[in-house]
Amino acid sequence: MSSADKIWRARASEAVIQSNPVITQAFLECQRSPDVRKTHLFEGRYENIYLNEQHIPQLTTLMKEAVAQAEDILSSKNLNTGNLSVGYWFNYMPPGSTTTSHTHDDDDELLSGVYYLYVPEDSGNLIINLKDEDIEITPQAGDFIFFDADARHEVSRNNSELHRLSIGMNFGIRRS
Ligand SMILES: [Fe+2]
Numbered sequence: 001m002s003s004a005d006k007i008w009r010a011r012a013s014e015a016v017i018q019s020n021p022v023i024t025q026a027f028l029e030c031q032r033s034p035d036v037r038k039t040h041l042f043e044g045r046y047e048n049i050y051l052n053e054q055h056i057p058q059l060t061t062l063m064k065e066a067v068a069q070a071e072d073i074l075s076s077k078n079l080n081t082g083n084l085s086v087g088y089w090f091n092y093m094p095p096g097s098t099t100t101s102h103t104h105d106d107d108d109e110l111l112s113g114v115y116y117l118y119v120p121e122d123s124g125n126l127i128i129n130l131k132d133e134d135i136e137i138t139p140q141a142g143d144f145i146f147f148d149a150d151a152r153h154e155v156s157r158n159n160s161e162l163h164r165l166s167i168g169m170n171f172g173i174r175r176s
Contacts, residue, residue, distance in 0.1 A: 006130055007137070008146040010069050012062065012115065017142040019058040020117045024165050026056040027090055027117075039089075042100055048089040048168070062115060062167075063088065066144060070111050070171040073146055079110065079173065088169040091155075093124060095162065099155035101129075108172040109149035115167045116143050123164035128153040139166075 011017075030036060030051050038046035053060045063086065071081040085108070091099060104112040114126065116139045126137045126145060129152040136156075139145060147153065149170060158164050 006148050008073055010144045012142050016062050023058050024118045030055050050089050083174040085172045085174040088167050091166045091168050093158045093164040095158050098157045101154040103150050103152050104170050105150040109170040111171040112149045113146040113169045116141050118165040120160040120162040123158045123160040124155045
């Protein structure tokens with residue numbers, strides 16, 4: 001894992017990367033189902049679409065790797081990760097769409113992340129604001145990017161003619 005000033009970037013295992021097309025296809029088939037929860041309606045698009053391991057079993061291995069990475073990062077900050085809470089959602093960006101600026105620290109979140117399933121060329125960059133400096137990242141499919149939950153971030157316009165698909169995630173310490 002590489003880290004630079006509160007942004008951590010890591011590659012998923014080959015096994016997870018090879019499951020990207022299966023997960024992407026399953027997402028496209030499931031997302032229209034009326035019982036799938038969708039939130040954050042901006043500019044006619046739901047930014048968060050909630051599908052889980054019951055819908056797509058391949059998410060289990062992917063999220064295990066995400067949790068292991070998050071545990072490493074949080075442990076490096078001397079946080080006890082024995083009771084980690086995890087939430088995740090799909091972010092589907094059709095051509096022409098953006099994800100507006102926001103943070104993920106609404107509740108007890110400590111760390112946020114993204115996993116990239118399908119990233120066509122010129123389909124938008126992740127822009128993370130750190131101390132009034134914008135860090136712009138061009139991700140690739142198979143990348144994990146992690147950042148502090150209170151870091152403001154957005155995704156620039158998808159200028160390609162294809163959809164882009166990622167999974168956003170939050171990690172916190174469960175209050176029991
Ligand atoms: Fe986000």
